[in-house]
Amino acid sequence: MKESFEKLQKHLERSAALGVAMGLFYWDGDTLAPKEASEYTAKVLAILSAEQFDIMMGETTRELLAACEQEEKPSEEEEAILRVIHRQFENLEKIPKDDFARFQELTTKAHVVWREAKEKNDYALFAPTLQEILDMSRKFASLRVKEGQAPYDVLLNDCEEGFTMDILDPFFAKMKEEIVPLLRKVQENPVPKLPVHSCPLDKQRAFNCTLATYIGFDFNRGAIGETEHPFSDALHTHDVRIATHYYEDNPESGLFSTIHEAGHSIYEQQINPAYNLTPLGGGGSCALHESQSRFYENMIGRRPSFWKPLYASMQEAMPEAFEKISLEEFLREINRAEASLVRTEADELTYSLHILVRYELEKQLFSGELTVEQLPEAWNAKYKEYLDVVPPTDTEGVLQDVHWSSGSFGYFPSYALGSAIAAQIFACMQKQMPVDQQLEEGNLQPVKDFLREHIHRWGKVKTTRQLLLETTGEDFNPQYYIDYLKEKFGR
């Protein structure tokens, strides 16, 4: 690496180390930290993030960056470093430092408020905090708009470069046009749900660890914990955490949360460790990350060939739930499509409609068309329109997701993009190797290797589009996803 880049790296790893610390607080706050810690911990996080801000946005970074830009023939990695840092600058340079710290403090506290509001089904408890978060997010976005740009587009672009409303509006329009009628058809001839089959939590915990290992999660470099809303959190390639959730009377929920989060985590574990504590560390865009979790959850985790070699051992590990259920019944259950209330519990077919609701609501919140006060009502109306269900409580409605409490506006669309990217990669993978045969042999390694080689190892070196082009030979193409859903659920 060139000397100027080495200096920049040495300088920026201080910011990266603070990022790792904040990542640990995030994990801990959601899995273990006591209830009353948040007030003081929020102060700590505000100070740490102000430190990080100072390092990232300070004169030294600018000077070192300028020196790096003078270098001739930068390597691919060096160019990527410049690209990533420029995006961070763009993200932060217009935000007043104090506001930035205040926002960190606000979202740390908001998380606790949201949790309590969700527990108590009390939207009014969360509304004032949500209003503050929305106001600050809108303010930040407004400070950053380029000529003629809508504030919401700024946030969309943060998550997935270039995927702003001019791309997403037609993408979701297509979903609405193709998937809502497809769901109506499915709803006319519903596949019956299996009767409730419960399993003690301890047995679920044990089998989910086995399952995570089976698909390729490395416990020597990771851990598993529990939370309300599953997530994964990478400190670095050698410490990646899965937070999952088990329900006694719904063991499938835990299984697919675990597979989904393991997908995120395998991605992080397979990034080149040389990128740890550099701007290239961590996975690529939100959508790319989601594509990997959905790849494991849906493309792999719902396939008959995946369960064939595994099902008997699951029956043995959780007999209370599965000994009376045949493999065929289980497969029918996990591939059943049915409109439901909760996004994280949604099936493949209806998932994108849950996202559609959030996308439209976020657009309206940002344009001012909708107020925070009106949000629950608007939420319920859209669920009625697209999914033909109405949440009986806000807990199962507008309060279900963690995202808004952490100020993550513009993130939801990447779930839908992620599904589409997963479908595109899977179509390509199937052309190159006998995936079903490998899965039937209980061999998950070729899939993991394929993803490492083409996607994971690159960290942030290549953009999502670059990776798609190099892996599949074409740019992002949502048609694979539409075809996949129509083929699977149109039968």
Add this chain to the structure above:
Amino acid sequence: MKESFEKLQKHLERSAALGVAMGLFYWDGDTLAPKEASEYTAKVLAILSAEQFDIMMGETTRELLAACEQEEKPSEEEEAILRVIHRQFENLEKIPKDDFARFQELTTKAHVVWREAKEKNDYALFAPTLQEILDMSRKFASLRVKEGQAPYDVLLNDCEEGFTMDILDPFFAKMKEEIVPLLRKVQENPVPKLPVHSCPLDKQRAFNCTLATYIGFDFNRGAIGETEHPFSDALHTHDVRIATHYYEDNPESGLFSTIHEAGHSIYEQQINPAYNLTPLGGGGSCALHESQSRFYENMIGRRPSFWKPLYASMQEAMPEAFEKISLEEFLREINRAEASLVRTEADELTYSLHILVRYELEKQLFSGELTVEQLPEAWNAKYKEYLDVVPPTDTEGVLQDVHWSSGSFGYFPSYALGSAIAAQIFACMQKQMPVDQQLEEGNLQPVKDFLREHIHRWGKVKTTRQLLLETTGEDFNPQYYIDYLKEKFGR
């Protein structure tokens, strides 16, 4: 607070926030972090501690400190701030910054090496790392010695101001003179051990949570986890963690680890929260901290009056272990003295002899009289001499404690001092209120209130000796401890 102190506080809370982050990494590393994380996490910690070093030891701190020292009529708290910072300066100002960071990295890694060596009973695996830690600790201490001072005294003084070898040598000589013969007598008429009584870990977990709550640990401001070597870790007054350890065939071990660590944690939870993120936050000296954990463990936790109202519910919660054991048998068991191998499992009588061994070995390691290679043999010889037992493995011998892997030389004596301070405080408390009667009524609140009022709430505002003088009316006096042991075990 005066303006100069406010500026100093604003500056130093950056260092305090980094300290909280490192506290979380410490907790996490010992309870959850995956095995292979340590290499990269050590880098992160090295960077964070270098940041902290820069803030603490930088020009800004010195300038602000000088301004504060010009202030007239500082308050008691302001004076304490100056005292605490001067002690930190004294501790750090002569250590080269790079060495300091290297030491952090070394001890983070060493912790993992020690754990593995202990698991495998392989001292040779740990020895080279221990040598490095010893060399660096000795180097740091040598850089800091004042005229004629021994390096080991520097470290003793870090833990407990003023308690250097000239005080500790006679203290331990007295212990050796009075306690070794007392133990010999006890060994002549041993109280028989109860037969093994096992209890499933889940039931132990559940009851230990109940127990921690019973004695006053607040789970709204704390959490409990598991580790090899129990410890407690305070992020701030509203987030204090207990890491305990359960053995299926020795439920008493878990009980007393929990009570001990809860003692540390109640201390931290009762400090004035206004001191969070200031130099006055956190408990006082090591010995004072140990006095609080031993107070709960021994003075309270082994009393008949403590168990009378509690024992039946423990029998119900862990019937496998206790339904066939009467309260009298249980009390005899937990107050039995018997020479054993492992410090953390030691009874009140032999505990100080375990410390005596470590004190003498540390002195010899620092003077060069003893090499790291000779350490296991010397360890075993001293156990033979004082306790009349010989460890069959290094796992139960020289590898049992975590302290040396974290570079904590000079810490062990504070355990013995802590016991002595606990006995002194208890003698005073008994004169002021009917402790046994309160305990029999299941009312732990008066004890907790007494300790908050006299000790806990002060954080680092007052020194240990000041607190002892103000609480008990006299300076440190180890005679209470000797009397207590002779009275209890001499019968």
